[in-house]
Amino acid sequence: GENVEQHPSTLSVQEGDSAVIKCTYSDSASNYFPWYKQELGKGPQLIIDIRSNVGEKKDQRIAVTLNKTAKHFSLHITETQPEDSAVYFCAATAYSGAGSYQLTFGKGTKLSVIP
Amino acid sequence: KAGVTQTPRYLIKTRGQQVTLSCSPISGHRSVSWYQQTPGQGLQFLFEYFSETQRNKGNFPGRFSGRQFSNSRSEMNVSTLELGDSALYLCASSPGTMNEKLFFGSGTQLSVL
Numbered sequence: 331g332e333n334v335e336q337h338p339s340t341l342s343v344q345e346g347d348s349a350v351i352k353c354t355y356s357d358s359a360s361n362y363f364p365w366y367k368q369e370l371g372k373g374p375q376l377i378i379d380i381r382s383n384v385g386e387k388k389d390q391r392i393a394v395t396l397n398k399t400a401k402h403f404s405l406h407i408t409e410t411q412p413e414d415s416a417v418y419f420c421a422a423t424a425y426s427g428a429g430s431y432q433l434t435f436g437k438g439t440k441l442s443v444i445p
Numbered sequence: 446k447a448g449v450t451q452t453p454r455y456l457i458k459t460r461g462q463q464v465t466l467s468c469s470p471i472s473g474h475r476s477v478s479w480y481q482q483t484p485g486q487g488l489q490f491l492f493e494y495f496s497e498t499q500r501n502k503g504n505f506p507g508r509f510s511g512r513q514f515s516n517s518r519s520e521m522n523v524s525t526l527e528l529g530d531s532a533l534y535l536c537a538s539s540p541g542t543m544n545e546k547l548f549f550g551s552g553t554q555l556s557v558l
Contacts, residue, residue, distance in 0.1 A: 362545055373449070373535050373549030374488070419488065423544060430493060430500035431544040433478070437487035 332357040334422050336436025343410050344444050351439045353420035354402040362423040362431075363396060363403050368438075369416045377418075378405070410443045417441070447471065449550035451536050457556045463524040466553045470517050470538030477519040478547065479511060482533040491534075493544065494519055523555075531557045 333356040343349045355363075361382040366374035380387045380394045380403065387394050391410075396403040407414055417438045426432040450469040458464050470477050479491040490503035494513035511521040517538070523530055533554050537547035 362543070364545070364547075366547075366549075371551070373537070373551050374547075375549065376546055379546070426501055428500060429542065430495075432490060432493075432501055433544055433547065434490070435480075435488040 332360060332422055332424050332432070332434040334420060334434050334436040336420050336439060338439060339437065340440045340442070342442045342444060345410060345412060347410055349407045349410055349414070349441055349443075351405045351418055351420065351441075352402060353404070353422075353436050354400075355422040355434075356401070357422065357424045358398075358401065360422040360424040363394070364421050364423075364433075365392075365394060365405050366419045366421065366435075367416045368419065374419055407441075410441075412443050412445050415441055415443045449536055449538050449548050451534075451550035451553050453553060454551070455554050455556075457558065458526050459558050460526055460528060462526050463522065464526060464555060465520055465522045466534055466536075466555075468519045468521075468536030468538075468550060470519070470536075471540075471548055474538035474540050474548070475517055476539045476542065476544060477513055477517065478537045478539070478544065479519070479521050480535045480537065481505075482535055482552070483531075488535070491521065495542065526557045528557050531555060 336353045364379035368374040393406045420436040478493040481489045493501040513519045533552040535552045537549045
């Protein structure tokens with residue numbers, strides 16, 4: 331099955347600096363890569379996603395890049411703000427048979443933005 | 446549109462008991478997935494239902510089961526609870542058939558004493 335590794339597990343940045351979180355996946359058939367943000371006491375929320383036929387996608391201060399050859403993808407947050415403090419999860423989706431697509435998550439990165 | 450609703454929000458049970466958790470997906474979403482979240486293991490996939498059929502199952506013992514009703518609402522059941530079952534159980538619904546763009550509920554925090 332798919333295995334998703336995520337680094338670092340914790341990350342502290344000064345407000346206004348950039349933050350980068352990296353993930354690698356094992357299944358070359360994976361074709362959809364979402365990123366989720368989880369705030370304390372809440373469920374994860376989708377913040378950006380990318381498909382395997384796209385190398386980069388940007389949405390305001392966040393961007394995701396994908397390198398299919400190396401099987402890794404990254405989340406970039408620029409001009410960080412205190413409200414960006416949360417746990418971020420990467421994930422990879424691959425077809426698992428019988429019409430089902432299974433999503434495998436990384437173990438998460440706790441981002442702290444220091445004012 | 447209302448979000449994904451999970452009930453109850455908190456549960457305290459003792460070893461050996463059983464528990465049923467409930468999830469109401471976003472209106473129109475037919476796919477419902479369940480995840481177990483623990484500090485050490487992150488988000489672990491339990492199972493996925495689509496149109497009342499279990500399409501996929503994670504690597505959990507048979508004590509964990511679920512079902513989906515015709516209105517897409519879903520329940521999961523854990524029998525013979527163990528201490529290690531203490532976790533946040535998250536339900537997610539998605540609008541399509543490819544398990545993309547999941548919308549998560551706030552979860553049910555289960556504590557087994």
